[in-house]
Amino acid sequence: MPGGGVALVGSTDVNRIEAPVTLKAYMMCAFAAFGGIFFGFDSGYISGVLGMNYFVNLITGIPIPGPNASKAELAAFTLSSSDKSLITSVLSAGTFFGALIAGDLADFFGRRTTIVLGCIVFMVGVILQAASYGLGLLVAGRLIAGFGVGFVSAIIILYMSEIAPRKVRGAIVSGYQFCITIGLLLASCVDYGTQDRTDTGSYRIPIGIQLAWALILGIGLLLLPESPRYFVKKGRIDKAVDVLARLRGQPRDSEFVQQEVAEIVANHEYEMQVIPQDSYFSSWANCFKGGLRKPSSNLRRTILGTSLQMMQQWTGVNFVFYFGTTFFQELGTIQNPFLISLITTLVNVCSTPISFWTIERFGRRPLLIGGAAGMVVCQFIVAIVGTATGATAGAAVDVMIAFICIYIFFFASTWGPGAWVLIGEIFPLPIRSRGVALSTASNWLWNCIITVITPYMVGTDEGNLGPKVFFVWGSLCAVCFVYAYILVPETKGLSLEQVDRMLEETNARTSSKWVPHTTFASEMGLTDKGALAPETVEDVERKGSAV
Numbered sequence: 001m002p003g004g005g006v007a008l009v010g011s012t013d014v015n016r017i018e019a020p021v022t023l024k025a026y027m028m029c030a031f032a033a034f035g036g037i038f039f040g041f042d043s044g045y046i047s048g049v050l051g052m053n054y055f056v057n058l059i060t061g062i063p064i065p066g067p068n069a070s071k072a073e074l075a076a077f078t079l080s081s082s083d084k085s086l087i088t089s090v091l092s093a094g095t096f097f098g099a100l101i102a103g104d105l106a107d108f109f110g111r112r113t114t115i116v117l118g119c120i121v122f123m124v125g126v127i128l129q130a131a132s133y134g135l136g137l138l139v140a141g142r143l144i145a146g147f148g149v150g151f152v153s154a155i156i157i158l159y160m161s162e163i164a165p166r167k168v169r170g171a172i173v174s175g176y177q178f179c180i181t182i183g184l185l186l187a188s189c190v191d192y193g194t195q196d197r198t199d200t201g202s203y204r205i206p207i208g209i210q211l212a213w214a215l216i217l218g219i220g221l222l223l224l225p226e227s228p229r230y231f232v233k234k235g236r237i238d239k240a241v242d243v244l245a246r247l248r249g250q251p252r253d254s255e256f257v258q259q260e261v262a263e264i265v266a267n268h269e270y271e272m273q274v275i276p277q278d279s280y281f282s283s284w285a286n287c288f289k290g291g292l293r294k295p296s297s298n299l300r301r302t303i304l305g306t307s308l309q310m311m312q313q314w315t316g317v318n319f320v321f322y323f324g325t326t327f328f329q330e331l332g333t334i335q336n337p338f339l340i341s342l343i344t345t346l347v348n349v350c351s352t353p354i355s356f357w358t359i360e361r362f363g364r365r366p367l368l369i370g371g372a373a374g375m376v377v378c379q380f381i382v383a384i385v386g387t388a389t390g391a392t393a394g395a396a397v398d399v400m401i402a403f404i405c406i407y408i409f410f411f412a413s414t415w416g417p418g419a420w421v422l423i424g425e426i427f428p429l430p431i432r433s434r435g436v437a438l439s440t441a442s443n444w445l446w447n448c449i450i451t452v453i454t455p456y457m458v459g460t461d462e463g464n465l466g467p468k469v470f471f472v473w474g475s476l477c478a479v480c481f482v483y484a485y486i487l488v489p490e491t492k493g494l495s496l497e498q499v500d501r502m503l504e505e506t507n508a509r510t511s512s513k514w515v516p517h518t519t520f521a522s523e524m525g526l527t528d529k530g531a532l533a534p535e536t537v538e539d540v541e542r543k544g545s546a547v
Contacts, residue, residue: 008237008265009258010521010532017263017495017519019256021165022249026172028224029164029247033175035115035156038122038213039149040183044321045206046088047341048191050079054202059083059135081455083135088455090139092448094125094146096441099154101147103437107283111159111227111433118151119218123211130207133200145210146444152217154440158433161424162227163247166495170359173424174417178352181345181412183213184321188345229429229496232264235544237537240264259521262532264429266520267497269536271428272543287431287438295489296503298431304487305423305439311480312419313446315375316473317411319454320344320404340401347405351412363492363512364418365484371414372481378407379474386467400467415480419443425491428500485509 011017049055053064056079065073079087098118105114125145132138156176164172190206197205225247231240241261245252248260275290275298277283290297321344359367381403389396427435457465457472465472490512491499498516506514525533 007534008241008262008532008537009255009530010262010266010526011259011519011530012522012526014498014516014519016256016259017497017521018166019244019248019250019254019260021247025247025249026165026168029160029172030175031220031224032115032156032160032163033172033179034213034217034220035152036176036179036181037183037186038210038217039153040180040185041187041210041213042091042122042145042149042183043180043318044184044187044345045191045210046091047321048188048195049203049206050084050087052191052195052197052202053077054198054200058133058200058203084455085452086139087135087142089448089451091142091146091149092444092451094143095150095153095444096146096448098147098150099437099441099444100150102151102154102440103434105151106155106158106230106433106437107233110230111155111162112221112224113226114155115152115159116218116221118148118155119214119221120148121145121151122148123214124148126207126210126214130204148214150440150444153444154437155433157420157424157440158436159227161421161436161496162229162432163225165248166498167493168360169425170364170417170421170492171356173421174352174355174359177355177412177417177420178349181349181352181416185342185345185349188342192339192342228261229264229268229432232261232268232540233429233544235541237261237265237541262521263495263497263519265537265540266524266532267500268429269524269540270520271430271500272540275430277430277543283431284434287434295507296500298428298435301426301428301503302431302435302438304426305435306442307483308419308422308488309439309443310446311483312415313443313450314473314476314480315372315411315415316379316450316470316476317408317416318447318450319469319473320408321348343401344405344408347408348412348416351409352416354413355417358413359417359421360492363490364422365488365490365508365512367414368418368484368488369481371410371418372477372484374410375407375415375477376474376481378403378410379470379477382407383467383470383474386470422488422491425494425496425499426489426503429496490514 056062056077057064059079062077065077102114102118105117122145125141125143125148128141128144129138132141157173160173160176161169187206190209194202194205225243228240228244228247231237231243241252241257244261245254245257248257250257275286277286286298287302288299290299292300294300355367382400385396385399423436423439458469487508489503489506489508491502494502494516497520501516502511502514521532524536527533
């Protein structure tokens with residue numbers, strides 16, 4: 001309640017704004033990354049299912065070709081481009097709206113509660129998909145499951161960014177992307193194991209397994225604490241101290257815990273003074289306030305977050321993971337497209353952990369710039385070789401597959417985790433949940449757009465671009481390179497509150513040289529005994545309790 005006058009010891013030392021962390025606390029932060037597994041699995045299993053004989057027969061009614069079938073019969077035995085587009089993109093449509101709704105729920109009910117709710121919604125969608133015998137119920141189930149994935153994908157990043165220690169925040173949030181790749185790999189393995197089944201188990205087994213991931217995440221999160229920054233936003237400072245002490249593995253009255261909460265409270269009060277948040281609608285409007293020329297404005301941050309996720313989709317990686325199996329099938333030169341998809345997914349898994357070290361050693365900005373450059377080279381080599389040879393020569397196909405794998409390496413170790421890490425860091429607390437929600441919704445909007453149009457671009461019954469589609473992805477990766485150089489700031493090693501100050505005092509190209517020089521607690525006022533000014537604490541409690 002306001003007026004409680006919680007006493008918080010502040011600090012003027014920029015190096016003492018975060019409590020030391022125990023191994024147990026690290027593991028608690030890292031567990032949340034498990035949410036990436038069912039996101040990745042749900043995104044990955046559909047690629048294989050779309051190419052399964054039983055599933056194609058079930059949806060189209062076309063008889064499964066025999067061993068002596070002609071090339072024309074084999075070519076005709078496939079889902080139409082419109083069916084592929086609908087089945088794949090409807091999940092992204094659900095996640096788009098789910099991510100937007102999640103921003104509100106995370107502020108009303110808490111980060112952890114919203115993620116658990118997302119798990120429940122996702123499970124309902126999975127059950128509907130598993131019960132389907134045709135297109136209608138499958139699409140409805142994927143739409144509902146998409147809402148659940150939207151809840152989880154938006155808020156898990158927010159939750160992890162808010163609870164993780166600053167020095168390893170990038171590595172821990174990168175663990176989310178790593179879990180996505182694990183999910184993709186598991187999906188490929190399951191698809192590979194069920195592809196030859198001639199019953200509903202061929203597609204129901206991959207779908208049904210997803211229930212396990214949702215149960216593990218949902219039950220596990222019930223055992224973890226809520227984000228302390230959520231409690232600060234709600235004005236419950238006492239509770240924020242309790243959960244931060246648990247997260248950091250420190251006593252409640254530890255000076256380190258007190259100083260970290262004091263910095264969070266002071267920063268929140270500072271941001272609320274800059275842009276007051278008077279109502280529900282103003283809280284959304286605040287995401288778009290400020291000028292385009294000011295790097296620290298909420299508008300610039302929102303544009304940065306949403307465009308980062310757009311650019312991540314523009315790299316074209318989901319073309320490989322969503323449509324890789326059917327794309328390789330339609331080339332007609334690869335004996336086992338399922339195996340090639342499994343290999344590309346394995347490269348994705350093995351490459352992502354590299355970012356755990358590089359993102360904290362070299363920073364976010366160099367990774368995105370270098371990763372985009374590497375992807376440009378690989379994409380154009382694949383396009384040129386495939387177009388020049390018609391993707392029919394064995395050696396040419398081998399070169400294409402090799403450079404697709406190298407391209408995936410560059411994505412998985414740079415843009416894959418980097419974009420997720422940054423959107424959790426760039427927003428101030430008053431708009432953080434909605435800013436991350438908008439950014440994640442942007443990811444899913446562009447994911448949806450790409451999954452809608454791609455089958456028409458490469459389908460043999462439509463655009464039939466074949467390997468030429470990599471010219472498109474390569475050109476977009478070149479745009480990502482320019483974008484990262486001009487607009488992406490460096491946030492390595494800074495607390496979320498220090499990121500706010502850095503964005504006020506520098507720009508993207510000079511951000512890596514910025515160092516903290518003051519604390520928000522000292523600026524908002526400390527008493528003679530070093531405690532955060534009581535009026536600051538009481539004001540945060542009052543404003544939070546009024547929400």
